[in-house]
Amino acid sequence: MVSYDNTIDLKETEYNYFYSMQYNYHLDDIQYALDYMDDVDDSKTSMTIVDHEIVGLLIYKVTYDDGSYLYLNYNDYTVTVELDDTTSISIESFGYRWE
Numbered sequence: 149m150v151s152y153d154n155t156i157d158l159k160e161t162e163y164n165y166f167y168s169m170q171y172n173y174h175l176d177d178i179q180y181a182l183d184y185m186d187d188v189d190d191s192k193t194s195m196t197i198v199d200h201e202i203v204g205l206l207i208y209k210v211t212y213d214d215g216s217y218l219y220l221n222y223n224d225y226t227v228t229v230e231l232d233d234t235t236s237i238s239i240e241s242f243g244y245r246w247e
Contacts, residue, residue: 184244203229207239217247 199211206222207229221227221239230236231247239245 219245219247 195212195214195216197210198213199209201209201211203209203219204227207227208220208222209229210218210220212218219229219237219239221241221243224241226238226240226243228236228238237245237247
């Protein structure tokens with residue numbers, strides 16, 4: 149949730165638990181999310197998630213109904229994920245990789 153107005157007006161209201169909602173503080177994060185969504189192949193947007201698993205510390209594998217996998221890295225550093233005994237992939241910090 150973001151707010152256009154100064155969030156000081158939310159103090160002493162039911163929304164006072166939000167630390168910062170003023171949108172201009174979050175513009176970089178919003179732009180990153182929009183860029184990420186633009187990068188997703190349109191053929192992937194209608195697929196159904198059939199599995200979601202943790203494969204490492206802040207590393208997730210999402211399986212889709214067409215058999216493809218999306219690996220997500222929520223770490224602030226690049227990680228290597230072993231796919232099998234002979235294959236591994238690198239995923240940049242806060243990045244993703246389709247397999």
